[in-house]
Amino acid sequence: xxxNVTGMHCSSCVSKVEGTLKKVNGIKKVSVSLMTNSAxxxxxxxxLTSQEIIEEIESIGFQACKKPxxxxxxxxxxxxxxxxxxxxxxxxVSLLLTIPVVVLTMSNKSKYSGQxxxxxxxxxxxxxxxxxxxxxxxxxxxxxxxxxxxxxxxHKNAFKALRNYYADMNVLISxxxxxxxxxxxILLFISTLEMFGIINQTVSKAxxxxxxxxxxxxxxQNLGKYLHSIxxxxxxxxxxxxxxxxxxxxxxVENVKDESALSFSANTREVFVEEVSVGDYVMVKCGHTIxxxxxxxxxxCFVNESMLTGESKRIYKKKGSKVLGGTVNEQFxxxxxxxxxxxxxxxxxxxxxxxxxxxxxxxxxxxxxxxxEFADKVSKVFVPIVVALxxxxxxxxxxxxxxxxxxxxxxxxxxxxxxxxxxxxxxxxSCPCAIGLATPTAVxxxxxxxxxxxxxxxxxxxxxxxxxVNCICFDKTGTITKGKASVVNYGFFAEDASKIGIKEQEFxxxxxxxxxxxxxxLAEAIVKYFSPKIExxxxxxxxxxxxxxxxGLRYIYTxxxxxxxxxxxxxxxxxxxxxxxxxxxxxxxxxxxxxKSLKEGHTVVFCSVNNNLIGYVALFDEMKPEAREVIKTxxxxxxxxxxxxxxxNKQAVQQSVSLLGSKLEYLHDKTPSEKCQFIESLKKQGFTxxxxxxxxxxxxxxxxxxxxxAIGDGTDVAIKSSDxxxxxxxxxxxxxxxxxxxxxxxxxxxNHLLSLGYNLFMIPLACGVLWPFYGIVLPPYLSSMxxxxxxxxxxxxxxxxx
Numbered sequence: 165x166x167x168n169v170t171g172m173h174c175s176s177c178v179s180k181v182e183g184t185l186k187k188v189n190g191i192k193k194v195s196v197s198l199m200t201n202s203a204x205x206x207x208x209x210x211x212l213t214s215q216e217i218i219e220e221i222e223s224i225g226f227q228a229c230k231k232p233x234x235x236x237x238x239x240x241x242x243x244x245x246x247x248x249x250x251x252x253x254x255x256x257v258s259l260l261l262t263i264p265v266v267v268l269t270m271s272n273k274s275k276y277s278g279q280x281x282x283x284x285x286x287x288x289x290x291x292x293x294x295x296x297x298x299x300x301x302x303x304x305x306x307x308x309x310x311x312x313x314x315x316x317x318x319h320k321n322a323f324k325a326l327r328n329y330y331a332d333m334n335v336l337i338s339x340x341x342x343x344x345x346x347x348x349x350i351l352l353f354i355s356t357l358e359m360f361g362i363i364n365q366t367v368s369k370a371x372x373x374x375x376x377x378x379x380x381x382x383x384x385q386n387l388g389k390y391l392h393s394i395x396x397x398x399x400x401x402x403x404x405x406x407x408x409x410x411x412x413x414x415x416x417v418e419n420v421k422d423e424s425a426l427s428f429s430a431n432t433r434e435v436f437v438e439e440v441s442v443g444d445y446v447m448v449k450c451g452h453t454i455x456x457x458x459x460x461x462x463x464x465c466f467v468n469e470s471m472l473t474g475e476s477k478r479i480y481k482k483k484g485s486k487v488l489g490g491t492v493n494e495q496f497x498x499x500x501x502x503x504x505x506x507x508x509x510x511x512x513x514x515x516x517x518x519x520x521x522x523x524x525x526x527x528x529x530x531x532x533x534x535x536x537e538f539a540d541k542v543s544k545v546f547v548p549i550v551v552a553l554x555x556x557x558x559x560x561x562x563x564x565x566x567x568x569x570x571x572x573x574x575x576x577x578x579x580x581x582x583x584x585x586x587x588x589x590x591x592x593x594s595c596p597c598a599i600g601l602a603t604p605t606a607v608x609x610x611x612x613x614x615x616x617x618x619x620x621x622x623x624x625x626x627x628x629x630x631x632x633v634n635c636i637c638f639d640k641t642g643t644i645t646k647g648k649a650s651v652v653n654y655g656f657f658a659e660d661a662s663k664i665g666i667k668e669q670e671f672x673x674x675x676x677x678x679x680x681x682x683x684x685x686l687a688e689a690i691v692k693y694f695s696p697k698i699e700x701x702x703x704x705x706x707x708x709x710x711x712x713x714x715x716g717l718r719y720i721y722t723x724x725x726x727x728x729x730x731x732x733x734x735x736x737x738x739x740x741x742x743x744x745x746x747x748x749x750x751x752x753x754x755x756x757x758x759x760k761s762l763k764e765g766h767t768v769v770f771c772s773v774n775n776n777l778i779g780y781v782a783l784f785d786e787m788k789p790e791a792r793e794v795i796k797t798x799x800x801x802x803x804x805x806x807x808x809x810x811x812x813n814k815q816a817v818q819q820s821v822s823l824l825g826s827k828l829e830y831l832h833d834k835t836p837s838e839k840c841q842f843i844e845s846l847k848k849q850g851f852t853x854x855x856x857x858x859x860x861x862x863x864x865x866x867x868x869x870x871x872x873x874a875i876g877d878g879t880d881v882a883i884k885s886s887d888x889x890x891x892x893x894x895x896x897x898x899x900x901x902x903x904x905x906x907x908x909x910x911x912x913x914x915n916h917l918l919s920l921g922y923n924l925f926m927i928p929l930a931c932g933v934l935w936p937f938y939g940i941v942l943p944p945y946l947s948s949m950x951x952x953x954x955x956x957x958x959x960x961x962x963x964x965x966x
Contacts (some may be wrong), residue, residue, distance in 0.1 A: 171226040175543040175600025225324025251390035269376040331547035340591035344374040380945030388952030395959035409490035414455035417445040450503035456489040463505035473618040490518040531623020558587035589930035593947035602915035605962035610908040618891035626887035630905035635851040640810035642858035649785040651693040661778040678719035714811035714835035715739040765819025
C-alpha cells in the first residue's frame with residue numbers, strides 16, 4: 165500500500181508514524197520517507213483494511229491518503245509549489261507585522277522601560293498613560309496575529325504531537341513562543357492595573373515585554389520554513405523532472421485494421437496519455453515526445469534518450485526498433501516524411517521503462533542507509549532532552565538572579581524575564597531537523613543524479629556499502645565484452661555425423677532449434693548466423709530443452725520420419741565430456757581449427773547428438789572500448805581489486821584479460837554456483853565485494869555480493885537480484901557509481917558533523933555559559949535565525965552534490 169503522508173517535519177515524525185504502524189496487528193513491514201512525504205506499507209488484507217491503516221496514521225495527528233494514479237499535470241509537482249507559496253505568504257505577512265512590533269517595542273523601551281510605575285500614576289498625564297497602553301497593546305495585538313495566524317501551524321502540530329505522547333520541533337517552537345507571549349500578556353495586564361492604581365506593588369517598574377521576541381522568532385521560523393521548502397523541492401527536482409518527461413497527450417491513429425496498410429496520412433485523434441493502451445498505434449512528429457514504450461512500425465528518425473539514459477548521442481530508429489516513453493523524436497534529415505514515425509505501444513504507465521525508473525527512485529527513499537538509524541535514535545530523544553534542559557536553564561538562572569549571584573538588584577519580575585530569555589533561546593536554537601535531514605537529503609540528491617545519468621540506486625543501503633567496495637567482480641560476456649558475439653567459423657564433422665544419419669542441414673537446424681530459446685548472447689549469435697543457412701526444414705518435433713547454467717544446454721527432439729528421440733548436447737568441451745561425449749584435442753585433423761580458435765581467444769562450443777560429436781562453432785565477442793580505461797581507473801585511482809569471472813575456456817578469458825591491463829585477475833570455466841562460492845570466499849577474507857553482471861545468468865552472484873550492479877540496455881529495469889541498475893551498457897557508469905557513492909557518503913558524514921556540531925556548540929551557548937564571563941546572551945529571535953541556517957546548511961551541503 166502506497167500512501168501520501170503530510171504533516172511530517174523531521175525524523176521524529178517519521179519514527180512516530182513507523183513506530184505506530186509497526187504495533188498494528190497485520191502490518192508486516194512499513195517504511196516512511198520524509199523527503200517524498202510518503203509511506204509504503206506491507207500488510208495482511210485479511211486482518212485489516214487500507215482505510216484502517218489511514219485512520220491509524222490520522223489518529224496520531226498526520227494526514228494520509230492513497231497515492232493517486234499519475235495525473236495529467238503531475239499533482240505531486242504542483243503540491244510542492246503550493247507548499248512553497250504557503251510558507252512564502254506566511255513569511256511575508258509575519259515580516260510586515262513584525263516590523264511595526266519591533267519599532268513600537270524599541271520606542272517603548274527607550275522611553276518607559278524600567279521607570280517606576282508610581283511615576284506613571286502620579287506624574288504622567290492621562291495622555292502619556294493612554295499612549296503607553298496603546299503602544300503595548302498595539303504590540304500585543306500585532307503579535308497575536310503573528311502568533312495565532314502565521315504561527316498556528318506550529319501550535320496545532322505541537323498539540324497533536326503532545327496528545328499522542330511524542331515531541332518534535334513544533335513542540336520546541338510552540339513552547340518557546342507561547343511562554344514569551346502569554347507571560348508578556350499577563351505582565352502587561354498587571355502593570356496596566358498597577359499604573360492606574362487598581363492594584364499596588366505587584367510590579368514596581370515598567371517591564372520589558374517579549375512581544376517583539378515572540379514575533380521575530382516566528383518570523384524567522386516562517387522564513388526558515390519557506391527557504392527549507394525551496395531547498396527540499398530542489399533535492400527532489402530530478403524526480404520531478406522524470407515525472408514530467410511523459411507528455412500530457414498523444415496522437416492515436418484511428419481505425420487501424422491492417423498494420424501493413426498504415427500511412428502518415430492516416431486520421432489521428434488527440435487523447436490524454438492515460439487513455440493510451442497497449443496495442444494502440446500513435447503518430448509521433450519531429451520534435452515531439454514519445455508517449456509510451458513501443459516499437460516503430462513505420463518511418464525512421466533519430467531519438468534523443470539522454471533524459472533517461474544519460475547518453476547524449478542520438479540513436480537511429482527504424483521499423484522494428486524499440487523506443488522508450490519520455491524520449492524525444494528528433495528529425496532525420498534523410499527521411500522524406502520529415503522524421504515522423506508511427507509506434508505500436510507495448511508498455512504504458514508503471515510498466516514502461518520511465519514508470520519503472522520513477523518507481524525505483526521513489527522506493528529508494530524508503531530504503532534507509534544504516535547510518536540513518538543513528539540519526540533516528542538521536543531524534544527520538546532529542547526534543548525531550550531539550551525541553552528538560554530548557555526547564556533546567558530557567559530554574560537555574562532564576563535562582564541565580566533572585567539570590568543576587570547574577571543580575572544583582574533585579575526584581576522578581578526581572579528575574580523571571582531574565583531566566584525566560586535563556587530558556588526560550590535553548591528551545592529556539594535546538595535543531596532536530598538538521599539531524600534528521602542529514603542522510604535522506606543526500607540520498608535523495610544522489611539517487612536523482614544517478615537516475616538522470618541512467619544509474620538507478622535502490623536506496624541508501626547500496627550507496628553506503630558501495631563507498632567501501634574494495635573488490636569488483638565482472639562477468640565477461642555482455643559486461644566487459646559488447647555482448648554481440650559473432651560466429652568466426654564452424655566445423656561439421658561429416659564422417660562422424662553420417663554414422664547417425666545427420667547431414668549438415670540438420671546440424672544447422674539442431675543448432676538453431678536448441679539455441680532459439682536461450683537468452684545467452686552466444687545463442688543469439690548462433691541463431692542469427694545459421695538461420696539463413698537452413699534451406700529446407702527437417703521434419704521433427706521439439707520434446708524438451710534444459711539450460712545448464714555456465715555449461716551449455718540439453719535439447720531433446722523427435723524425428724518424425726522414424727519417431728526416434730534424439731538427445732543433443734551443446735556447450736563447452738568439459739560439459740560434453742562430463743556427459744560421456746568423447747571430446748579430444750589429439751592429432752585428429754578435425755580438431756586443428758578448434759585448437760587454432762582457442763589460441764586466438766575464441767569461444768568454442770561443441771555439439772553432440774546421442775553422445776556422438778558432430779561439430780563445433782567458434783565465436784568471438786569484442787571487448788568494450790572503454791573497458792581498459794575503466795579497469796585502470798578502478799585499480800589505480802580507487803585501489804580496487806578487479807576480477808573477471810567467466811564460464812569460458814582459459815584461452816578465451818586469458819586473451820580478453822591481456823588486453824585490459826596486468827592488474828586484472830581472472831577466473832575461467834566457472835559455473836554460476838562456483839562464481840557465487842568465490843564471492844562468498846572473498847567476503848570471508850574481509851573484502852567488500854561488488855558484482856557487475858548483465859543479469860542473464862548472474863543472479864546468484866549479484867545476490868551474493870555486498871553490492872549487485874546489473875548492467876543492461878535499459879529494456880528491463882526491474883532486476884530484483886541487483887542493488888544498482890545501469891541502464892546503459894557503458895562500463896564507465898561503474899566508475900561513476902563508485903565515485904557517486906564515495907561523494908555521497910562523505911557528504912552524509914559532513915551533514916552529520918554540521919548538524920551535531922551545531923547543536924553541541926550552540927545549545928550550551930543558548931544556555932548562557934558565557935554570561936558569567938562575558939555577559940553574552942543569545943536572544944530567542946537570533947537563536948531561531950541560527951536554527952534556520954543550521955537546517956539550510958545541511959540542505960545546501962546535500963544540494964552541492966549536484
